[in-house]
Amino acid sequence: MKKIYLIGLTVLIFACKVNKTPETDHQKKADELAHKYIMVDGHVDLPYRLKVKNFQMQKEFTGIPVETKEGDFDYKRAKKGGLSAPFMSIYIPASYDTQGAQKLADSLITMVNYIATEKSDYFEVAKTPAEIREIFKKGKIALPMGMENGSPIGEVADVAKYRAKGISYITLSHGKDNRICDSSYDTTHTWKGLSPFGKDVVKAMVKEGVLVDISHVSDDTFYQVVEMSPVPVIASHSSSRKFTPDFQRNMSDDMITKLGKNGGVIMINFGSTFLSSEVAEYRKNLQAEIKSILDKKGLKARDEAAEPIIDEFFAKHPLAFADVKKVADHIDNVVKLAGIDHVGLGSDFDGVGNSLPTGLKDVSDYPNLLAELLRRGYSESDIEKICSGNIFRVWEKVLAYAGK
Incomplete structure (x- = not known):
């Protein structure tokens, strides 16, 4: 569908007799914090969006996202919103076989590197939190990469190969069960969780310092991963099932609690159907x-x-x-269950289509969410953890374990 139609959800506003920071101050403070701290987004689908738009590897091509009205992401909007490091999703549809998946993954990785090379004043590829910090100091946007769907992993040795190519996390599955594990969207339950090959892949990811991403996987897969992993895991773009009881793609309260005990982090998806x-x-x-x-x-x-x-x-x-308040509700629930150290942002910009919530329509809008969190009493330290502190803590632990 080419046209977009919007409708606002009814919001009840309750007035209470307490001393409150004026609304303009909340928004001003939120904008300040969005630019003061590094902001990492666990999942932005820019590469695949450009791929299906017939991105061409030519210098004269104008689609490199410095400024555009297309999609949810470009450099100027990202800088306005305070976004420092969007994980570029190397998205592989579930329909691809291993060979096709590898070709697509390589082409998308090449695209991200090309963007960083051709627009080096704006972007730089990053493989570690330390690199992101250095890129942030330069005023550029860092482009770490995460592989969405592990189907390009044809053999265990491929994990190390893709880490060398810049992949920092691998989402084990996508919309269908694959050779690694079962998917939350599939009812086949091929492996009842991880396959034997999948267990070896997880071990290899831990060894190579690749974050294990459990977004998209089945509940059985999640519990098996957490049980066997000696390091924290992430959900790069998931939300709380409490608000979507029939949506297995989101994480249940018990899963969120166990993710917290594992030391991991859930990065909240902004898609309206993930939220309500x-x-x-x-x-x-x-x-x-x-x-x-x-x-x-x-x-x-x-x-x-x-x-x-x-x-x-x-x-x-x-x-x-949904609206920005609903995103904050999901963050509240994670904090209640697992603590402030286990939640982050994983918007799924450019990936959820015409379902982004009111107040979070593109990468310029992150301050709206921070303002809502400030209204709810989150501290500046809390905001820093949600923006990047939590994912950096997990990522650095994974790298340190691999280094041993």
Whole structure:
């Protein structure tokens, strides 16, 4: 669908007789902190977004994201929002076999390196927290990389190869069970968690200093990973299942608690359907209704003749969105269960399409979330941990263990 329709969710505002910092001060302080501290986002899907837009490896190509109206990310918007280090997602669809997955992964890694080379005044590739800190001092945006879906790992030795290519985390699976483990989206339960090969892959990741990312994996996989891993693990872009009880992709309260005991960090996904079951259900019903209308006319959603029908439908039935307060609710829940040391930001910008919450529509909007956290009593130290302190702590522990 080419057009975007918005509707705000009803927000109840309760007034209470307490001394409060004026709203303008909250926003001003949030903007200050967003630029004072390094801000890491665990998952931004820029490379694949550019790939499907037919990104060309040419110097004259204007799509390198310094300033653009397309997508959710570019340099200028990122600097406005205080984003310092977005993990570039090396996303591999579940449909790819190992050989195809490796070719796609290599092409996306090459793309990220190309962007950093061609726009070296703005971007620089990073492989460690120390490198991110140095890049931050230069005023540039660091581009660490995470592989979303471990399907390019054809043999255990590939873990070291991809670490050498700049991959700092591997999301073990994506939308389907793979050779490594089961997926939260799949009902096949091929391995009842990790496969024997998958266990060897996790061991190799620990050895090589690659963060183990349990976003997308099944519950069984998560528990087995946490049980066997001698280092903290991450969820690079997941949210709390408390607010989406039927959405297995998010983490249950028990999983979040165990992640905290493991020392890990969950980086909250901003997608509205990750944040609110009410929004997810509303959207699901709309999709079913428009599908029924198209089916009766013998049309598919991709058909040119379907476009005006879809446009008319959504003009009368606007989409619903969560809001920045709901993102803060998810952070609150993680802090309640696991503590302030175990939560971060994993927006999924450029990956969740037209479902970003009101107040967090692109990478310029992070201060809106920080302002909401300040309203809720989070300290400056808390904000620093959420922005980067927590993921750096985990990442450095993983690197230190590998170094031994």
